Amino acid sequence: MSVLAVAEHRRGELRDVSYELLTAGRILADATDGDLHVAVVSGDVDAYADKLNRDDVDAIHTVDHGEEFNHDVYVQAVEQLVDSVDPTYVLAPNSVNSLDYVPALAQRLDYPLVTDAVGFDVDDGLTVTRELYGGKAESTIEVAGDRAVLTIRGGEWPASEGTGEAEISAFDADIDESAVRSTVTGFQEVGAGDVDxxxxxxxxxxxxxxxxxxxxxxxxxxxxxxxxxxxxxxxxxxxxxxxxxxxxxxxxxxxxxxxxxxxxxxxxxxxxxxxxxxxxxxxxxxxxxxxxxxxxxxxxxxxxxxxxxxxxxxxxx
Missing domain, CATH: 3.40.50.1220 (TPP-binding domain)
Structure with a gap:
């Protein structure tokens, strides 16, 4: 068994939730006696891979295609990575980018999709915890089958720390350019202020x-x-x-x-x-x-x- 965590970056920087994703992925991988694979798609993938090389990670796969997030590229690249790695679970942040492409990915893989997870348990099959009514209540979802795609809420797991010696390998995704129907022309921060x-x-x-x-x-x-x-x-x-x-x-x-x-x-x-x-x-x-x-x-x-x-x-x- 294995877990595939898809890191996220924006405007040349890995997002903090990517490091939290490693922690969540490691917990899930350990619970299933599997390895944690990490994927990084587009941008300066080599630099991102070096930063993601933490103790929690067993293998890192880079897909060098484009600079910023693109729905069509991510769907194709991650689907092909899943075919290659054969993970039990695919993890991504519960972010604008992931919620753009992950549903399409889950549909193509025919995997159950659970979004905005704040916890999970795999003692007797996968059970995912989500919050309802603005955090006033929690619900648990028993996921049918032995495979799933999950998005996790940022801030729920600590960031992975340390340095690792995971194998970093370039993955040659066969991107069908005729199926890439969107183009990233720039980035505009909506309602941007003077600080983040x-x-x-x-x-x-x-x-x-x-x-x-x-x-x-x-x-x-x-x-x-x-x-x-x-x-x-x-x-x-x-x-x-x-x-x-x-x-x-x-x-x-x-x-x-x-x-x-x-x-x-x-x-x-x-x-x-x-x-x-x-x-x-x-x-x-x-x-x-x-x-x-x-x-x-x-x-x-x-x-x-x-x-x-x-x-x-x-x-x-």
Whole structure:
């Protein structure tokens, strides 16, 4: 048995979820006594392969065709890789790109498809865990048959670390150019802002507890003192106090910084879904029963208008 994980890149960079994919793939491969194969399609495949060569990986296959994601190329290339590797399970991120081509791939392979997985178990056949109603409930799906295509949610597994000695081999995919009906002419970031909060090591995130827009100044001051990036929960964005690209949560971005400081954020499940993968979570809230404290590593139950300036003074001095 084996698992084939298809990495993802964008604009010349591997996406963080690709490293999380390796961890999930390794767990699934170990559970089935199999090997973990990784595929990287298009772009600087040799450089990507070197970065993906981690302890978790047994083999890496590169398909050098084009620069950016292309639906028709990916469907053909990954289908041919599946024919060659014969994996029990195919894994991909639950991303815009994967949700573009993976359903077509599953249909062509005649494999069951389960998207947005947050967990799985293979003790007695494959069972996949998904979240419902904004994370308020979980469902488990028993997958019929012994093969499947899965997409996994980012931020649910830690990133693979270390370096490995996996065999890297070029896969000569026979791409039918007449079946490539789309062309990538460029990349345009929709609603792009001045920062990408998914790349931040430290996030200072603010919620409705800040009360007024002008009070955001103390949040920016703390972020400056810490060398951090400011993010927010949905109410702040809905009020147009910060742009959409700063929103963390189910309807925003999924982040996994080294440190996440949640200020005046109650911890609704929709927000937690976007930040629970953070390495260290620090919560500041004057409500001791706020749900955010259930997942926080450190908590301060006090008035944020007293705590935040004090922290800024401490770290800014």
């Amino acid at each position: 909060i998914t790349d931040a090591d430290v996030l200072v995130s603010v919620g409705r507890g800040i009360e007024e827009e002008e009070n955001l100044d103390i949040i920016h001051d703390l972020a400056d003192a810490l060398g951090a990036t400011v993010s927010a929960s949905r109410p702040i964005v809905d009020n147009d106090w910060l742009p959409k690209d700063r929103q963390v949560g189910q309807s925003g971005k999924v982040v996994s910084p080294d440190i996440y400081i949640a200020i005046g954020i109650s911890g609704a499940v929709q927000h937690v879904a976007g930040m629970k993968g953070s390495e260290i979570i620090i919560a500041i809230n004057d409500d001791p029963s706020a749900p955010i404290f259930d997942i926080a590593d450190y908590g301060i139950v006090d008035d944020l208008f007293d705590v935040v300036p004090a922290l800024t003074e401490e770290f800014g001095g």
